[in-house]
Each structure stands twice: as C-alpha cells, then as structure tokens.
Amino acid sequence: MGTVMNTYARFPLTLVRGKGSRVWDDNGNEYLDFISGIAVNTLGHAHPQLTAALSEQAGTMLHCSNLFHIPKQQQLADKLTALSGLGAVFFCNSGAEANEAAIKLVRKYFHDMDSSRRSVITATRSFHGRLLSTLTATGQEKVKVGFDPLPAGFLHVPLNDIEALKQAVNEQTAAVLLEPLQGEGGVNIAEVAYLRSVRALCDELGLLLILDEVQTGIGRCGSMFAFEQAGIVPDILTLAKGLGGGVAIGAMLATDTVSASFGPGTHGSTFGGNPLACTAALTVLDVIKSAGLLSNVQQRGKQLSLGLQDLACRFPVIRQVRGQGLLIGAELNVEVAPLIAAARDKGLLILMAGPNVLRFLPPLNISAEDVDEALTIVGSVLESTLEAGE
Numbered sequence: 001m002g003t004v005m006n007t008y009a010r011f012p013l014t015l016v017r018g019k020g021s022r023v024w025d026d027n028g029n030e031y032l033d034f035i036s037g038i039a040v041n042t043l044g045h046a047h048p049q050l051t052a053a054l055s056e057q058a059g060t061m062l063h064c065s066n067l068f069h070i071p072k073q074q075q076l077a078d079k080l081t082a083l084s085g086l087g088a089v090f091f092c093n094s095g096a097e098a099n100e101a102a103i104k105l106v107r108k109y110f111h112d113m114d115s116s117r118r119s120v121i122t123a124t125r126s127f128h129g130r131l132l133s134t135l136t137a138t139g140q141e142k143v144k145v146g147f148d149p150l151p152a153g154f155l156h157v158p159l160n161d162i163e164a165l166k167q168a169v170n171e172q173t174a175a176v177l178l179e180p181l182q183g184e185g186g187v188n189i190a191e192v193a194y195l196r197s198v199r200a201l202c203d204e205l206g207l208l209l210i211l212d213e214v215q216t217g218i219g220r221c222g223s224m225f226a227f228e229q230a231g232i233v234p235d236i237l238t239l240a241k242g243l244g245g246g247v248a249i250g251a252m253l254a255t256d257t258v259s260a261s262f263g264p265g266t267h268g269s270t271f272g273g274n275p276l277a278c279t280a281a282l283t284v285l286d287v288i289k290s291a292g293l294l295s296n297v298q299q300r301g302k303q304l305s306l307g308l309q310d311l312a313c314r315f316p317v318i319r320q321v322r323g324q325g326l327l328i329g330a331e332l333n334v335e336v337a338p339l340i341a342a343a344r345d346k347g348l349l350i351l352m353a354g355p356n357v358l359r360f361l362p363p364l365n366i367s368a369e370d371v372d373e374a375l376t377i378v379g380s381v382l383e384s385t386l387e388a389g390e
C-alpha cells in the first residue's frame with residue numbers, strides 16, 4: 001500500500017463529499033463544517049457558481065504557464081490591486097510561497113537601493129508557512145526543530161509590544177512581517193494601536209511593512225482585508241487560503257515602488273496564477289460582493305462570539321473568546337483536543353489553534369441557523385465533558 005508521509009496527525013475521519021456548510025464521511029455521516037479546510041472553503045462546499053465557473057474554465061484552458069499573457073490573471077490583478085490599494089501582484093500557489101516571495105522582494109528591494117538592510121522582524125507565536133524561509137520567519141520553535149541550518153536574517157519580538165520592536169530594529173532591519181490576527185498561533189489579535197505604531201515606525205525608518213493575510217484576508221475578518229480595520233495599508237500583502245475557495249492560489253501584492261524590484265528572471269512559478277486558479281479567485285471575489293458576504297461575516301461573527309461568550313458565563317472553563325469576523329478563538333483552561341473529538345462525534349468539525357484554543361472557521365456564507373446549531377453542540381460538549389470530569 002502506498003504510504004502518504006505522516007506529516008499530519010489526522011482526525012479519524014474520511015470526508016468524501018460536501019455541500020454548503022455540510023460535509024459527509026465515507027459512512028454517510030453528516031457534519032457541520034466549522035473548519036472550512038482551514039479557512040479555505042470561503043463559499044462552503046460545491047458552491048454552484050464556483051463549480052460552474054471552474055467547469056467552464058476546465059473545458060477551455062487549465063494551464064498555459066506564465067510565458068504567456070493570461071486574461072483571467074490580468075482581471076484578478078485588476079481586482080486585487082483595486083481592493084487592496086497596492087499596485088502590483090505576483091501569483092503563486094500557497095501561503096508559504098506568497099511569504100517567500102515577499103521576503104525575496106524585500107531583500108531585492110534593498111539590494112537595488114545599495115542598502116545592506118536584509119533582515120525581517122516577525123512576532124512570537126506567528127505562523128508564516130513551512131518553507132525554510134517561512135518556518136524561520138515563524139515565531140514558534142516547534143516548526144524549526146531538525147531543519148537547521150536555517151537561513152539568516154530573521155528575528156522575533158513579542159506581539160503588541162512596540163518598545164520591544166523599537167529595541168530590535170537595527171541597521172540590518174529591512175521589514176516587519178505580521179499577521180493582523182494570528183491564526184495558527186492561538187487567534188491572537190494585533191491591537192489597532194500597535195499596528196498603527198508599527199506602520200509609523202516603518203515609515204519613519206524606511207522599513208517595509210509586510211502583512212501576512214493568508215488566513216485573515218478575503219473577507220474572513222469581516223472586511224476584505226483585516227488591515228482595513230486598523231486604518232493602515234502595508235507595503236506588501238500576502239494572501240492564499242480563502243482566495244481560491246478551495247483551489248490552490250497564493251498572491252503577494254506590493255506597492256509599485258517596491259514591486260519594481262521584481263523584473264524578468266528574479267522570481268517565478270510554473271503554476272502560479274494559472275487560468276483555473278484565477279477563475280476560482282475571481283468567482284470567490286464576485287460572490288463575496290454579490291451575496292453581501294462581508295456583512296454576513298460581521299453578523300454571523302457577532303452571533304458566534306456572543307454565543308461563545310454566553311457559554312463562557314455558563315462554563316468558566318472558557319477563559320476568553322476573541323477574534324474578528326469568522327476567525328474566532330475560545331481559549332480554555334484545559335486542553336481542547338478531547339472537546340474537538342466530542343464535537344466531531346456530535347456532528348461538528350472545529351479546529352484548534354495551539355493546545356488550549358478552539359478555533360472556529362465556518363464558510364463566509366454560513367447561516368444564522370448553522371451558527372446556532374454549532375453553539376448548541378459546543379454547549380452540550382462542554383456540559384458532558386465537565387460532567388465526565390467531575
């Protein structure tokens with residue numbers, strides 16, 4: 001039998017089909033999906049408009065490489081630059097690749113200015129991907145163990161501590177790389193005042209601000225990009241997870257000035273921005289707009305976090321509920337793995353963000369009824385788990 005390398009501790013569940021916010025396993029059991037393929041299935045499963053657009057594109061052209069102009073890629077570039085306020089985009093296939101592209105662009109930008117600035121400061125508990133560059137950028141020791149030698153030029157500071165950042169900046173510093181809301185690292189919010197201070201510091205010192213919105217972007221936090229809620233604009237922005245609604249695509253956007261350092265031959269991707277992936281992303285952006293999904297994210301996000309806060313009053317084991325839009329974390333006094341297993345047995349799929357945090361990532365078009373159902377299941381799981389513990 002062929003072995004798939006054992007890099008994931010998988011749930012004991014085989015999913016074979018989905019529709020909207022529901023998925024089914026190979027025994028026909030139904031689950032409410034509050035994982036969305038880790039913040040990927042923006043429109044839920046088998047969305048008719050996405051399915052139709054992909055079928056049509058698959059019958060026209062899947063791939064032709066970036067040796068040629070690609071109309072759908074140009075359309076997507078127009079959309080993403082208009083939405084973000086940044087001038088140019090590079091397309092790739094994943095979040096880690098988008099961050100790798102950002103790091104390369106930063107280095108090349110300062111190289112082109114005859115500056116020796118090369119290093120990137122990131123936050124502790126951050127997550128930026130599994131490539132050698134991006135796991136080094138990641139502010140968590142566990143992803144680095146065994147992979148040395150790691151590339152030079154990365155430094156970590158605690159999130160929301162502007163003084164620590166100021167202390168860490170030196171003549172080698174080129175950029176600050178942050179998630180506006182840390183997903184994998186525990187659903188930790190970068191405070192608005194902090195983000196604004198970081199923006200101001202970067203402006204003052206001529207450093208670049210990279211925001212990793214691989215998880216927070218494309219409506220997940222209730223605005224197209226989470227940075228909008230802080231009233232700042234980054235120099236470089238990375239996107240992936242929710243952008244293709246389930247089709248692999250990543251994007252790295254930058255200002256015109258910065259992106260000028262990526263000329264022919266400096267960077268590339270065979271698959272990046274292929275017609276199929278760009279069709280998926282264009283459809284996701286269309287549906288977010290036409291179905292009013294940003295306001296749905298805001299309303300359902302409020303409903304979910306208020307509901308979890310109610311549960312926190314009933315069950316003090318919930319220490320804190322935090323997040324933005326439909327990226328919500330509930331930090332518990334206990335390990336969450338048994339609760340996740342119990343919720344699964346009751347038909348709800350939820351994820352963790354570190355050992356003590358439950359993470360809720362429903363599709364952006366989740367209904368009020370589905371949110372209520374999820375809350376009911378979480379409540380009953382807490383009840384039975386606590387009883388069992390007594």
Ligand SMILES: *Cc1c(COP(=O)(O)O)cnc(C)c1O
Binds near residue numbers: 127130184213216240
């Ligand atoms: C998931 C994630 C990544 C890595 O994305 P991949 O597509 O798995 O490479 C990078 N940054 C953040 C913030 C993420 O959540």
